[in-house]
Amino acid sequence: MPKPNSLRKTAATRDSEATKCQILDAAMIEFAVGGLAAARTESIAAKTGVTKAMIYYYFNSKEELYRAVMQRCFNEDLQLVKQLNLDQLTPPQALVTVISNMYQKMCKRPQMASILALESIQNSGKYYPQQTAEILFDQLIGLLERGIDSGDFRPLESRHTAINIVGSCAFYFIARENLQHMWPGQDLLCPEMIDRQSKEATKMILAGVLASDKSV
Amino acid sequence: MPKPNSLRKTAATRDSEATKCQILDAAMIEFAVGGLAAARTESIAAKTGVTKAMIYYYFNSKEELYRAVMQRCFNEDLQLVKQLNLDQLTPPQALVTVISNMYQKMCKRPQMASILALESIQNSGKYYPQQTAEILFDQLIGLLERGIDSGDFRPLESRHTAINIVGSCAFYFIARENLQHMWPGQDLLCPEMIDRQSKEATKMILAGVLASDKSV
DNA sequence: CCAATAATTAACTTACTTGTTAGTTATCTT
């Protein structure tokens, strides 16, 4: 009487796609803590149901595995962003949407912010899939400029402002473990906390960006 | 005719304090790229005029060296912050001062933001000198609450807002290498750029935080 | 059900990294 499909690697043996995915998931967690340089292949393997050799079987090297993780991160991201159809919204609405979307994404993949930050710090972003990071930022910058032109936003410097907006969001996730002490016992990743942080950020950013004669 | 005091380690031989300082400086640069885990003692030594053995002679281990670097970072920081005398300023003035001070500090030690971010991501902040990070955050939170009480600021959630403020500042330095592409050829650490970023952040944050019936 | 192939492992090799040690050179004291 063999169990056909237990949770762990017990059954469902030998499914290459599942194994690749397991490795990618484990790698994402490991890379999100140490980045490419400090990640240990042994440690990644330990998080999966398979041996280290499988990493090399499917991904050839730690570096290529890292590339694959990055790729997957950004693909998901781009997919989501394209579905937003920001052009059909007013600039303030679009901005609110972008911010809310950022938090949702981070909430779904809490490792995201750390991985991107680590890649930037450790490797100057050279492993980012070509221009993908640019696309995401440019979208926000474009939206800000549209809002300035329409008079919804005050005349601000779009690039610097975009940095401030993304930064305020990313920081919550990057410094999560340190911010913990402000809310003892609370899980900073629980939906309620994320929601409060998101709302507070949205309010501040919107008020900071809107032309003084406008309001939402 | 021996040179008495050339720039490198040529002359001025055997000055223990200078050597310790050289090691700390080199370590700071190395730790700011990879964090404790990815930093190589060999690589730190290579940045100094002395051998790796000196690291162990003066600091015993990579970990203790890391602790020393952290300590020095925070000591400087606390010193500066205490001199601000925020209590003698109105809340909006105090906030402007805090923001401007953050940028100045980061400008002086561009590795700072990366080191703190890496420590948080890699080690959950366990190497921060006891409570020092808390003090810095609490100061900002206290100031925000004072502003809410006085009616200068709108009723916001001080902790979340503090995170947004610090985040928008830190991100510029953390993601510096990636943001580079927005200003091709420009040095993001040059005083003019920092000044523009700082001004833009100040404007946005202040507008985002001030009660709607107030202005600076 | 058997052969071919794909997935997987355990054990190993090679390169790197931390930390040590024994010995060397400069500086300071008397």
Next chain:
DNA sequence: AAGATAACTAACAAGTAAGTTAATTATTGG
């Protein structure tokens, strides 16, 4: 100026980590 001590180095030992290999086990198609 000699002896003591502090600063320093080169070479090494021990442990760790990346990547490989040869053999093993499951799956699939005829």
